[in-house]
Amino acid sequence: MVPASYFLILSALLFTIGVAGVLIRRNLIVMLMSIELMLNAVNLAFVAFSRTFSSADGQVIVFFVMTVAAAEAAVGLAIMIAVFRNRETVNADELTLMRW
């Protein structure tokens, strides 16, 4: 049986890759994808712990995370459409109106 720490480390790696994606990519959609990636990495950690302590709580949290992720994706993409309609771009570098 695979030690839970393996799963945790895997989730750490995925999470970090997601972080890097958010930081490196300019495309808002890809940034959103990276965020989803991070969420899933966390989910993985949750399930691993849930298995370790054989309790359902971790899975419940995963369930909630999925729900929230769905809501977040819906709203986020809607915002993106609105932004694109106004600014004709989804490049994070060009969407810097809210600044000094």
Place this chain on the structure above:
Amino acid sequence: MALELLIGAIKAVVVLVLILNVAAILLWFERKGSALMQDRIGANRANIFGIGKRLGLPNLGLINTLMADALKLFTKEDFIPDGADKFVHGLAPFLALFPVLVTFVVIPFGDVITIMGRTIELRAAELNVGALYILATIGIGVYGVALAGWSSNNRWSLLGGTRATAQMISYELAMGLAIVAVVVTYGTLDLQAICRAQGGVWFGFLPRWGILVQPVAFLMLMTAGMAESKRVPFDLPEGESELIAGYFVEYSGSKQAVFMLTDFAEVVLVSVLVTTFFFGGWQIPYLYRDGFHFPWGSIVALPNVAVAILGVVAFLLKVLLFCWLQIVIRWTMPRFRYDQLMRLGWKGLLPLGLANVAVTAVVVVLAGV
């Protein structure tokens, strides 16, 4: 262990072969059936050395369907349009076919069969959450079509892909709700268990099939399934008169063959689901493990193997029946308009399904099942 793997492999192969053959036969059904309904002759030209004629057999076009078309399609040039995303373009057809095929893994096509003291469940994968699995695979099924439409770098195909995706997403909901209703009724996600629960009779003569418990769910599953399979009257994604052929305009040769195969596989899938959920799957009325127990009391004992084989045959017959039903519909109905499609999906089936699930849940709770 090895034996287990072997048995699993055998079951998988059996299922695959079954599906492919049924699909192929379905193609023939379609041709001849449509010809019949439209008072045509249909496929009748292909002939090998005139053997059939010599023997004076009527030309049923089987050769056309089963050999000639296949050969033609698989020997044609595989054309990739300029500016297409080659990787995705090549990947799409198999993304479309794969989910449909793997869905059949959880379908029980028969009861247990006992060979050399080893009882074998007659389904490829003994998964106890089959319903979820089905929903998952159907969900994945969207991508083949969508990516096919996108990767071809062609307006028509992109339009078709978009339509197909929207349509499938919309009707997945209805489908899922129908399945949920059934699951709530029988209290399990295990398809085999569902089939078993449909064995036996009410009032001594009425088979306990799901259709009698969940007629609404049956209608919804049928409709949504046909929409999923993107056939007339739900064939807007590929409506020849508007989008030439929709998402697979730019496909030719073997890849197009794969798409066609997917089409028929989906038809079969719908029939299989309907059969499994509402028509007892492999159940035959009055047939139990040890043989027939007719309402009027006479008992015909049968060996286990015979019962199992009977079950499989019954299953196949039911499936073919529903395939035929779909073909009839396909050649009878006109095509929907897009807004009609969406209205039906979102304003018709979705609320209906929700209401159905709610009612079912209440009834189940009250009945204390």
Place this chain on the structure above:
Amino acid sequence: MPLWFFVFLAALSIISALGVVLQRNPVHCLLALIVTLMTIGVLFIGLGAVTVGFLQIIVYVGAIMVLFLFVIWLLNLQAMPANSGHLALKLLGAIGAAALVAELFAFFTQVPATAPPPANPPADYGSVSQLAIALFSNYLIAFEVTSILLLAAVVGAVALARRAPADTEPRIAQTETRAAKSEGW
């Protein structure tokens, strides 16, 4: 789940995750992400959380990702030059990510969960009933709140993405964008 299978899935997920970050074409990123999600779903199933695993595939792959695909199409995003300056940020981001992963390693190699989990979890572990019981007993309020959240999200998404009166807004937007571009924002 045998170790070799885990390693295979882990490698697959990591590679595809890297694909998400590194590929130019949003659609390819999306495909990579889909692969990652499915791998994670399979990992769930392998961990015994069967229901959650399938839910993962249904919800993420079957719904959310399709939404992404739609938006990509709607905005007609083709491959865009990935590196528009900000090399410093990229470098720092890489360093920060490395630091983070190092720290997380430091954690997860120390956690008591290093020992392999109990080989035989409770019979109903990961089943729908277990999840449902937890959801509707301990987490009932959270569950209801989540449903409200979803409703709000639906309404909000519709309100945001609805096309505004087509006469004024786009022109303003374009001038604004042009001004912005000319001022080098």
Place this chain on the structure above:
Amino acid sequence: MVDFPLGLILLMPALGVVFNIFFGARLGRRWVNVVGPGVIFVAFAIALAAFAKLMSLPAGGSLGFMMWPWIHAGKFTVDVALRLDALSGVMVLVVTGVGSLIHLYSCGYMAHDPDVARFFAYMNLFMLSMLTLVLSDNLLLMFVGWEGVGLCSYLLISFWYTNPEFAYNGRKAFVVNRVGDAGFVLGALTLLSAFSVHGVWSFNFVEMHSHIGMISPTIATAVGLLLLLGATGKSAQIPLYVWLPDAMVGPTPVSALIHAATMVTAGVYMVARMNFLYRLGPSAMDAVATVGAVTAMFAATIALVQPDIKRVLAYSTISQLGYMFLGVGVGAFGAGIFHVMTHAFFKALLFLGAGSVIHAMGGEQDMNKMGALRSKLPITYITMLAATLSITAMPGFAGFFSKDAILGAAFTSGHFWLWLIGIITAGLTGFYMFRLLFMTFHGESRVEPERLHHLHESPPVMTIPLMILAVLSVIGGWVGLPNGILWGDAFGRFLSPAVGQFVPVVEFSDLALTAISVLVALAGILLAYVMYIRLPGLPYLLAYRASALYDFFLNKYYIDQLYDWIITKPLFFISRYILWRGVDSYGIEGLVEGAGLTVETGSGLARRTETGNVQHYAFVYLLGAIGIAAYYIYRMWQ
């Protein structure tokens, strides 16, 4: 000490203040004219009741009223408490009595002023402060009243603030008083510290009196001198008298009430109140007496030549205050307070009479433009005549007894020279007072024709107070006859428990002294008669011949100019060029604006972090996450 609701006496004017400030302007003149003086009359009635109660007590008794605890810091405790003994009893009666009459008079005098509500608000506030000063049972609360009357004086001097000169005079009075108050505060604190050394942490008069033995004479002298400085400020003595003449620009009732009858006597009252202290430091008492005598003569000389009727009265006030200081300075505290009372009567009367004249003349104050008003203003003339006879100490009139007592005490206490100055001053007083009277009411009219036709006697509301005060200026002194005649010095006996008994050191016949002073005064009167009735040209001739001396007197010894050059100008220079231009502009504003500039630049820099780029924020977020994780790793590895 018997409890008595003395607080009511303070409550009345307080109510008047509140009413006049918040409702007076809205409800209009009629209400103000009722409430403004009304509250003071009520206060007067309560004061009478309190005084009767006091009289009913055995000699040396006192009434007390504890309002609320004020400061309780460690061993040091001060309460807002009132005490009414013989001394404060007399003062309260004078203040409320004369005050009520003057308030009544004001209704007529201010009849044409649009701002009467504000006027009465100030007047009531002054009464409140003055009564607090008088009734307080400790030095600190007394100081509150002390400052309060100063404030009211300032407010009322510059009552017609639209005139910049009036406003300037008000400011002058205020600033000069500040100098005196500084002396007061220093004195009080020195006294407290001196007491606290011996463990007595109190400003209470009674306690201080009982523990006075602890204080060394030197400290007593120092404190006495410091308090004297405060007294000179408030009571317009040398060197701080300069504000009083200028204070005459205020409404005449104000001059009568504040700058003649009550406030300016606060210094005398304070010295009398602290008599136990002064007795301990004889040199301080000598200083008081000297200051008084010199001031008396000095002011009288100035009064000789002033053309302005109110200025003459102002200088005569200073002069009379000098008499009072002389009295208390030579140890005859009772005589000093006696003169305070009589002076309150006749000087208030003089001012009110002058006010009536000015009222009739339509604001004219120059006596050169008056004359022969006797027939036009009969009541005013009669009453002012009574007052003048009283101030010139004609036998039988109120001023006679008090001034006689003071001069007698001065002589019998061995201060011959001071007595001599007092005598000369008496002559001068006779001269300038009758000069005023003659120039105003006698001789041929020098009134400008256009003023002639609307010359008229004042309305009863003004003349009735005049008459009452006239009566008082005649009989007011009979409470303190020379010893041996009828009931003798009842007033002195009544006061002695509070201020102590006067003990003569030189034996001499009172009668002779009295005769001398009366003769000298008569001589002055005669001289005035000659110069202003018989030979009206003589004054101008004198002024022409002895122009140097005349100008010297006319310009008040150039003291104002002197102060201007010694103090004011350097002060303004320092304030403007060093404190304002230098310290304020560069030092303080530099600090303030420097702070602002720092914040501005700092935020300008910090602002740069708001790039508006999501990913920059995300990166900072990442750093935060890394930090937190690092912390927990650190914890983990502990």
